[in-house]
Amino acid sequence: METVPPFFRHGPGPFARLFVFALLSCILIAEDTRFKYFPHLRQSIGVIIFPLQRIAYFPADIVDSIEKFIASFYLLEENEKLRQLYLESREQLLTLHALGSENNHLRNLLGAVRQIETQTKTKAVLADILYTPRDPFNHKITLNKGSRHHIELGQAVIDDKGIVGQITQLYPWSSEVTLITDKDHLVPVQVLRNGIRSIVTGTGKNNELALRFLSLNTDVQRDDLLVTSGIGGVYPPGIPVAIVQRIEQDSGDDFALIIGTPVAGADRNKQVLVLSLIPAEPTDSSEIPVIESGKN
Amino acid sequence: MNPERTNESSSAKKENYLGQDVYVPANNWLIAGSLVAALILNFVPLQGDFLMLRPDFIALAIAYWSVNHPQKMGMGIAFGLGLMMDVGNAGILGQHALAYCVVVYLTLVFGRRLRLFNALQQAPQIGFTFFIMQSIIVLIALSSGASPPDWSYFLTTATGALLWAPASFVLMRLQKQKPDPDAL
Numbered sequence: 494m495e496t497v498p499p500f501f502r503h504g505p506g507p508f509a510r511l512f513v514f515a516l517l518s519c520i521l522i523a524e525d526t527r528f529k530y531f532p533h534l535r536q537s538i539g540v541i542i543f544p545l546q547r548i549a550y551f552p553a554d555i556v557d558s559i560e561k562f563i564a565s566f567y568l569l570e571e572n573e574k575l576r577q578l579y580l581e582s583r584e585q586l587l588t589l590h591a592l593g594s595e596n597n598h599l600r601n602l603l604g605a606v607r608q609i610e611t612q613t614k615t616k617a618v619l620a621d622i623l624y625t626p627r628d629p630f631n632h633k634i635t636l637n638k639g640s641r642h643h644i645e646l647g648q649a650v651i652d653d654k655g656i657v658g659q660i661t662q663l664y665p666w667s668s669e670v671t672l673i674t675d676k677d678h679l680v681p682v683q684v685l686r687n688g689i690r691s692i693v694t695g696t697g698k699n700n701e702l703a704l705r706f707l708s709l710n711t712d713v714q715r716d717d718l719l720v721t722s723g724i725g726g727v728y729p730p731g732i733p734v735a736i737v738q739r740i741e742q743d744s745g746d747d748f749a750l751i752i753g754t755p756v757a758g759a760d761r762n763k764q765v766l767v768l769s770l771i772p773a774e775p776t777d778s779s780e781i782p783v784i785e786s787g788k789n
Numbered sequence: 790m791n792p793e794r795t796n797e798s799s800s801a802k803k804e805n806y807l808g809q810d811v812y813v814p815a816n817n818w819l820i821a822g823s824l825v826a827a828l829i830l831n832f833v834p835l836q837g838d839f840l841m842l843r844p845d846f847i848a849l850a851i852a853y854w855s856v857n858h859p860q861k862m863g864m865g866i867a868f869g870l871g872l873m874m875d876v877g878n879a880g881i882l883g884q885h886a887l888a889y890c891v892v893v894y895l896t897l898v899f900g901r902r903l904r905l906f907n908a909l910q911q912a913p914q915i916g917f918t919f920f921i922m923q924s925i926i927v928l929i930a931l932s933s934g935a936s937p938p939d940w941s942y943f944l945t946t947a948t949g950a951l952l953w954a955p956a957s958f959v960l961m962r963l964q965k966q967k968p969d970p971d972a973l
Contacts, residue, residue: 510864511894517868518890521883526933538876542832545825546877549832624832626878627840628926629942630935633879662879669879676934697936 539664546623546667550637553763618642618767620650623667629699632675634658638767639666647727649768655733655756656680656721657765670765673734673755674699682734683722687712690722693734693753700758702735704751709742713751729770733757815858819963823850824870832877841941844949847874847885848892848922849956852915855896856903857957867893884929888922895921908954916950 504510524530564571620642624635638644640663650657650670658678662669673680676697682704683690689711693702707713717737723730735753742749827846835843847870854862871886878885895918896903903911923943931937 507894507897511890514864514868514890515887518871518883518887521872521886522881522929522933525882535876535882538872542828542873542877545829545873546832549829550834553834622834624834624877624879625836625840626880627843627945628878628880628930629938630927630930631878631880635877635879676936 535662536664539667543664543666546635550621550623557763616769618644618769620644620668620765620767622763622765630697632658632672632678632695632697632699633661634670634672636660636668636670636765636767637666639664639668641665643769644668644767645769649728649770650765651732651768652757652762652765654758655735656728657757659727660767673702680728680734681722681724682719683730684713685718685720686714689713690724693719696752700754702753702755704737704753706748707751708747709744709749711749713737713740713749715740718756719753726770729768815854815861815964817861819960820854820858820861823854823960823963824866826850828870828873828877831874841944842948844945844952845919845922847871848889848919849949849952850960851889851892852896852918852953853957853960855893856900856911856915859897859900862893864890864893881929881933884926887929888925891925892918892922908957911957912950912953915953916946919946919949 505513525535618638620636620638622634623637626633634657636644636650644660644663646660646663648660650659656673658670658672658675660668661671671678672695673693674695674697676695678695680693681690682693689707691704691707693704695701696703704713704719715737718733719735719737721728721730721732721734733756735755737751737753740749740751824847827850830846831843833843851862851867851870855867867889868886871884871889872882874880874885874889875882899914903914906914920943923946927938927942
């Protein structure tokens with residue numbers, strides 16, 4: 494039946510093939526950005542490429558172990574330094590405890606409603622940054638720990654300076670973090686100086702965060718530190734997020750435009766900390782109705 | 790580097806018209822190996838300036854095989870590699886897939902013309918292909934609401950074009966490594 498010998502057959506032309514694949518890509522893009530019918534598609538591809546990512550990370554592993562080897566010569570010195578640091582922070586912690594109890598006492602004297610004492614305990618997992626995407630419009634990083642290491646969706650990711658982002662995609666052995674600079678990412682914050690609460694949004698630019706919808710006369714100054722307010726329960730309270738860089742008060746607008754730079758940066762270090770918040774439990778059960786807190 | 794060596798089809802073909810260089814068969818394993826190596830190279834964790842200068846090795850490999858062995862390099866492979874790149878890159882699924890398919894399309898259409906030139910002369914034209922590829926990636930990102938990238942985003946086009954001649958030289962060498970007298 495074949496009129497064309499198989500030797501000369503080429504199948505559909507390049508443009509027809511391109512058309513088919515372009516259509517397929519468009520369906521995938523629409524699926525991925527809007528509908529999200531197949532959440533496991535991404536995960537299964539993620540499992541396939543994980544070994545390749547691991548191999549690609551191998552040189553960094555070697556550099557790491559060399560650095561560790563060199564650092565091992567300075568262990569005693571470093572130990573001494575850390576001990577010093579520990580004592581200093583211990584002293585600060587003791588002061589903090591004293592302040593806390595004093596605060597409670599004062600509240601009691603005032604007859605104010607006692608603050609529900611919550612203990613937000615955090616459990617931290619150290620993770621390496623496996624991959625930073627090159628595309629500037631892609632404010633995400635990949636970590637080398639995944640659901641097999643008890644990482645869960647929505648956990649906060651911090652580094653030694655402040656908030657980095659939040660886990661938004663889980664693979665068995667790796668996970669994706671959406672950085673706070675992402676356009677769709679919101680962090681509930683508080684101005685450290687005066688306690689004004691607001692929400693910080695990413696602007697989609699690399700080193701910029703914005704405080705939106707604060708009125709023109711709001712008391713926010715340059716170099717104010719914004720810390721997480723703990724509202725929403727995603728981020729633990731009091732972790733630095735951004736420093737206010739500039740404030741544009743255009744009287745034509747209803748709101749001031751406040752731009753800050755993030756304190757932490759995924760581009761500065763190789764390791765980050767994934768925090769899992771153990772749900773806050775009321776300590777005094779007699780006054781507060783028992784809430785079934787899900788186990789973590 | 791000897792540019793004549795790097796070009797399979799024009800000068801080398803004329804010289805060894807009856808030799809085995811008329812058509813150097815591409816080993817499937819070599820193609821698969823080079824594509825996997827390209828994926829790994831793309832996944833190497835880099836930061837800062839190195840990251841901005843890193844060429845898209847997958848696009849480079851796809852373009853090489855598509856120019857020199859159009860029968861072996863299908864759009865399906867490019868599409869699959871694009872999906873892997875999208876997941877690894879944490880981008881929109883289908884972004885790189887479409888871009889790589891366009892690279893295959895362009896190199897298929899202009900491949901016969903490209904093969905007339907040697908690798909150094911091919912480089913700017915391949916660079917132009919990469920530019921179109923990156924523009925597609927940017928357009929898809931913009932359509933999903935991203936802000937337009939810096940001009941430095943397109944540095945990959947330049948580094949990719951610069952790497953074209955060395956890459957095709959290396960791949961050509963690897964292909965010619967074992968002239969098997971018992972083949973056929």
